[in-house]
Amino acid sequence: MMLYALLGLMAMAAGAIAIAMFTLPAGFVRDRIIVAVKERTGRDLVIAGPASFTVFPSVGISLGDVSLSGGPGFEDAAPLVKMSALDVSVALWPLFQREVRVQKLALRDPVFHLAVDADGRRSWEFAAHDGAPAAVRFAQANTGAPISDADPGFAAPVSDTTPRGSNFRVGDLALDDVRIDNGALTYHNALTGGGAELSAINVSLAVAALTQPLNADGSLAWKGRTVRFDGTLTSLAEFLANQPAKLKVALASDAAEATFEGSATLQDALLTEGILSATSPSARDLFAWFGTDLSPSDGFGQLSAKGLLRGTREQFTFSNAEIVLDRTTAHGELSLDTRGMRPFVKANLKLSELDLNLYRSKGGQAAPAPRPRETDANSIDDILERTEPAPPGPRVQGYTARAGWSNDPIDLDGLGRLDADAKLSIAHLTVDTIRLDQSDLTVLIKNRVMTTTLNEVRLYGGVGRGTVMLDGSAGARARLGVDLKTEGIEALPLLKDAADIDKLTGKGRLGVVLTGDGTSEREIVETLAGRIEFAFEDGAVLGVNVGEMLRNLSRGNLGGLATAPTDKTDFSALTSTWTVTAGVAENQDLRLTSPLLRLTGSGRALLPQREVDYTLKPRLVASLSGQGGAADLSGLEIPVRVTGPWDDPKFAPDLSGLVADPDQAVGAIRELGKQFKGKNANEIVDGLLGSDGEARGNARQTGKKLLEQFLGPR
Secondary structure, three states: OHHHHHHHHHHHHHHHHHHHOOOOOHHHHHHHHHHHHHHHHOOOEEEOOOEEEEOOOEEEEEEEEEEEOOOOOOOOOOOOEEEEEEEEEEEHHHHOOOOEEEEEEEEEOOEEEEEEOOOOOEOOOOOOOOOOOOOOOHHHOOOOOOOOOOOOOOOOOOOOOOOOOOOOOHHHEEEEEEEEEEEEEEEEEOOOOOEEEEEEEEEEEEEOOOOOOEEEEEEEEEOOEEEEEEEEEEOHHHHHOOOOEEEEEEEEOOOOEEEEEEEEEEOOOEEEEEEEEEEEOOHHHHHHHOOOOOOOOOOOOOEEEEEEEEEOOOEEEEEEEEEEEOOEEEEEEEEEEOOOOOOEEEEEEEEOOEEHHHHOOOOOOOOOOOOOOOOOOOOHHHHHOOOOOOOOOOOOOOOOOOOOOOOOEOOOHHHHHOEEEEEEEEOOEEEOOEEEOOEEEEEEEEOOEEEEEEEEEEEOOEEEEEEEEEEEEEOOEEEEEEEEEEEEEEHHHHHHHHHOOOOEEEEEEEEEEEEEEEOEHHHHHHOOEEEEEEEEEEEEEEOOOHHHHHHHHHOOOOOOOOOOOOOEEEEEEEEEEEEEEOOEEEEEEEEEEEOOEEEEEEEEEEOOOOEEEEEEEEEEOOOOOHHHOOOOOOOOEOOEEEEEEOOOOEEEEOOHHHHHOHHHHHHHHHHHHOOOOOOHHHHHHHHHHOOOOOOHHHHHHHHHHHHHHHHOOO
């Protein structure tokens, strides 16, 4: 609209020059222009400097120190535009044919002051001037120059394509060379408190006629960077008549380059539709330029986007889009609506892969190295506002070097920047150390709460469903909620990726319901509460052979509980339920069954410390029926205590129960003797315990003697 008004003013000025040049002095023309602008726009045009004419070879006027006031509500503000000089010249001969050909229009050192007041009014919008214009005769002009009542016919409203009483039609206007030299622009929004500044604005435009293409090119500086641009609009007459006009624009800076080719329509708002293509060597650099500093990370590198853009200043859609960021390629549709309290983004995208570790903050501790597997700018207004690592240690089975839980503050700022409803289909997704295959997700963000629904996720050979909620409404303290169920998953790769534990194989199901809160990963782990349950079948516990341990005991080597990385304990079924309180997971019902072994267990895992304190109770059985075997078969049961860090636990026999009840030990050893052929085992037992007729009163002492003999000095 400001361009529309300026074109009208130029036509008005050209008409004034054409008629007044031969009879009127420059001062009078200057005053008449001031009166006409006031009548037709309600704005105050101030020409504080000198005015001078040229007649040949072109008709021109130069006005010094020119300014134009803002609209209603901005009368006391800085002028809408103020410039050191305004130079206008028109071709002489076309004037006799009732055509206005502006050979030159130059705004020298203009400073534009754009503002939005507390009521949302914009200083640069030229609304129709209320009230009929007062009849102003030349004799009323405040000048001592000669006067004339001749009607120069250039005071028609700027909104008329063919002004009343004028022999000069805006449609006949031609602009050979229109320039803004060394301009500047300031912007302030009283609604948001935001603002911006542009400088070094140099623009050149030309149009042979309003029905012909308008060509423009130039450059400007914004936030320390130079932006170059050029474009073509065909035609300006269609655009001003609220008809679609073809638009082609190219922008370039060291931060990004973009092209748009489509159409533009000036209706209630500027509507554009066409193909947008944009590239940036660094999305991080681009976001920083627009006022958003992203946390240090390995991601946010090269960015490119191409698709069909359609929308206005407040709403747009980006469809049939291809977006590439770092290693991720996305196809689909995006939309943005900035009319609410926060921008609202809606998306339906298919992603080739997404590694969230690339975007994990590197402040303090570095994010785990990814495994190889091959804005605030909402609208045009908003755009204006705006040491060497230690070598790895030796690795043994069950151990992966890891620094532990992070103490770095969790960055929740992103949750407050926008609301979103996104449907994502991701071929490969990496979250921390968890790797997921085909994942269909729905992500909702509203009022700083993000809810991710796993509609169906393929992971570790199985399928998972559930929800993950991250609540940032409490400021810096995050609240986390997880409700997940998986089926058919492989235990070994899952536990290895999730907790650096590679001591369990098998296939089964896992259920997790947990909540926690804190300002860092460690604080959340320290407050975890909920329930975990799992059931695996046809697997093995790696790094320990419980059956071999018990066989060592049967040979009289109760101290022979050493383990080797190649050891394993096969099982037919393994089930367990854990209750988590304040970061401590407790279990009382671990149950493992195998053809030769029954094992139960209880204890706890200290999640913040990443340590375990657990007691296993293995029992060798004679039956080979596996899961179908009787759970109460007799056999030797020596509890095993498991303690220490969960990536390198220690195993030791727990004999406190047997020493306290040697009768039980005697019975167990007698039962063990039945498992061996020959007499040696029974002879050893009978020799130590005596015959069945001996008094049982000495059983405690005898049992203790038996254990001491098996164990040796302790």
